[in-house]
Amino acid sequence: MTPDNPEGPYTIRVKARRDFFSDGDGEVTLQFKPIQSQETALWNNYQIPNEIIIRTHDRDRWSRRCSGTGDPHYSTIDGMYFHIYLPGEYILYRHKVFPLEVQTRLEACWSVACNCGVAARAEDDVIIVDRCRFVTEEVVEYRNGQRRSYQRTYRKLIVKIIVNGIMTPGFRLVRENSGRTYTIHFPTGAFVEFQGTSYCGVYFSAGSDDFGWENLGLVEAMIPTTVTTCSTVL
Secondary structure, eight states, rough: OOBTTTOOOOOOOOOOOOOOOOOOOOOEEEOOOOOOHHHHHSSTTTTOOEEEEEEEEOOOOOOOEEEETTTEEETTTTTTTOOOOOEEEEEEEEESHHHHHHHHEEEEEETEEEEEEEEETTTEEEEEEEEEEEEEEEEEEEEEEEEEEEEEEEEEEEEEEEEHHHHHHHEEEEEEEGEEEEEEETTTSSSEEEEEEESEEEEEEOOOOTOOOEESSOOOOOOOOOOOOOOOOO
């Protein structure tokens, strides 16, 4: 109740906010804090007893998907399949309207090339997941009282988040599977997954509302001129 509406009832409007995760329907519990009135102390600390269960309906759905795996083999969102064997930096995805972009780095592995890093940009913020650097360290073991040492070379994981001011809303990084998967989410609902601990797979899904196919890059092979080495933020 309020001074303008002392008799009640008083309507509280609850508005849902999309999280851009395709995680199904769910429930949210609404509770009220104890009342603190500036008009009268009569209702101070009164707790509305009942909880309200709100049913949420998920609007986010899986959409078109592009993948780059192996050495690497690309399947695009428009149904084409091709290979890239040259090391370099490539534009995986660039939105035609919004300042959103994903770049991948390929480096030589055997006689071909493999994914080792991904960088995503939303406006002037950047998220980088990089496994392109080898590190050598000495490992010391003791077995049956005997000391044994050897050199171990592995790919070091480097994760960088570059924020200019306040992070772009809806742009975030999620670490999963004990660090074997990193997912970068964009404000449009699009996301890119970077999977693996050595040579990695890259998987891109367009936003569920991106009906205009507002994409450029390797994800859409209808524009072959974008399959070139470009400047990179890695």
